Amino acid sequence: MSxxxxxxxxxxxxxxxxxxxxxxxxxxxxxxxATLFTRAASLSWSEFWAVASDSRAVAxxxxxxxxxxxxxxxxxxxxxxxxxxxxxxxxxxxxxFDAIVDLPFAMPTAVSGIALTAIYSQNGWIGRWLExxxxxxxxxxxxVTIALTFIGLPFVxxxxxxxxxxxxxxxxxxxxxxxxxxxxxxxxxxxxxLFPALLTGFALAFARALGEYGSVIFIAGNMPMKTEIxxxxxxxxxxxxxxxxxxxxxxxxxxxxxxxxxxVNLLQWWFARRHNGRG
Numbered sequence: 600m601s602x603x604x605x606x607x608x609x610x611x612x613x614x615x616x617x618x619x620x621x622x623x624x625x626x627x628x629x630x631x632x633a634t635l636f637t638r639a640a641s642l643s644w645s646e647f648w649a650v651a652s653d654s655r656a657v658a659x660x661x662x663x664x665x666x667x668x669x670x671x672x673x674x675x676x677x678x679x680x681x682x683x684x685x686x687x688x689x690x691x692x693x694x695x696f697d698a699i700v701d702l703p704f705a706m707p708t709a710v711s712g713i714a715l716t717a718i719y720s721q722n723g724w725i726g727r728w729l730e731x732x733x734x735x736x737x738x739x740x741x742x743v744t745i746a747l748t749f750i751g752l753p754f755v756x757x758x759x760x761x762x763x764x765x766x767x768x769x770x771x772x773x774x775x776x777x778x779x780x781x782x783x784x785x786x787x788x789x790x791x792x793l794f795p796a797l798l799t800g801f802a803l804a805f806a807r808a809l810g811e812y813g814s815v816i817f818i819a820g821n822m823p824m825k826t827e828i829x830x831x832x833x834x835x836x837x838x839x840x841x842x843x844x845x846x847x848x849x850x851x852x853x854x855x856x857x858x859x860x861x862x863v864n865l866l867q868w869w870f871a872r873r874h875n876g877r878g
Contacts, residue, residue: 635846635849635850636850638843638846639846639849639850641843642847646843647847650843650844650847650848651848655827656832656848656851658825658827659827659828659829659848660829660851660852660855662740662826662827663809663828664809665740666740666743666744666808666828668805669748670744670745670747670748670805670808671747671801671802671804672801673744674751674754674755674800675755675800675801677752678755678756678800679759679793679797681756682756682760685756686760687763700752700753701753701757703752704753707813708750708811708812708813709817711746711750711813712813712814712815712817712818713817715737715745715814715818719818720736720737720738721735723737736818737818737820738818738819738820738826739826740826743818743819743828746814746815746818746819747808747811747815749814750807750808750811750814751805751807751808754800754803754804754807755801755803758796758799758800759793759800761796762793762795762796763793770792771784774787774788795870798867802860802863802864805859805860809856810830811830812831812834815831816828819831829852832848833848833849
């Protein structure tokens with residue numbers, strides 16, 4: 600006679616944990632989103648389209664999405680270099696350098712915006728050198744991109760570090776012993792192993808940038824049709840007591856963000872499936 604014992608688990612059973620997870624997500628995520636869509640639904644379709652497709656709103660979409668994408672791509676590149684340096688090399692001040700990466704997490708966003716404005720303005724430490732070259736950093740779309748890059752860097756670095764630590768150096772040595780050069784080793788061994796983590800960090804930095812407000816409004820200048828981000832436009836609508844209009848613009852950004860992040864997740868799934876199939 601064989602006896603089948605129930606596997607012990609530290610946490611309660613599946614039904615209880617699943618119910619708690621659904622309840623928690625419903626209260627924290629789904630309910631506020633449902634309220635947002637309900638508020639936007641108070642508008643007729645023509646009214647919704649008039650608000651969502653207004654030239655000022657469209658300009659803010661382009662700036663927000665474009666600057667967020669540019670900042671996330673910059674972080675994907677330079678965040679990879681920073682993470683690689685912190686994991687693969689030992690040097691004086693390494694722990695301090697590693698702690699500095701988390702400063703955008705710890706600093707209030709308003710403080711970050713004021714500091715960036717002071718640095719990149721016309722008379723700032725860096726801005727004074729860019730101005731003679733015809734580069735206007737503060738109060739321009741470039742300033743918005745700089746701010747979004749600043750707040751997104753930790754997401755890429757902290758996502759890549761564990762993946763780099765788990766990457767076996769012996770695989771690189773084996774590739775070199777088989778005649779692969781550095782580029783071939785990176786392209787065939789290192790990059791496929793780190794790409795899922797890199798893509799996750801990119802998605803997190805991009806999502807964080809889409810909703811950023813505090814660090815951007817100081818360096819952007821907030822000029823309608825030029826340097827006004829969507830978050831600020833929503834605040835303007837709320838200050839005018841146009842709650843339905845603010846909800847309509849928020850729904851547009853929410854749907855656009857969801858589609859883009861879904862595409863990133865599908866790309867990550869496709870790459871993982873293809874890579875595992877090769878393996």
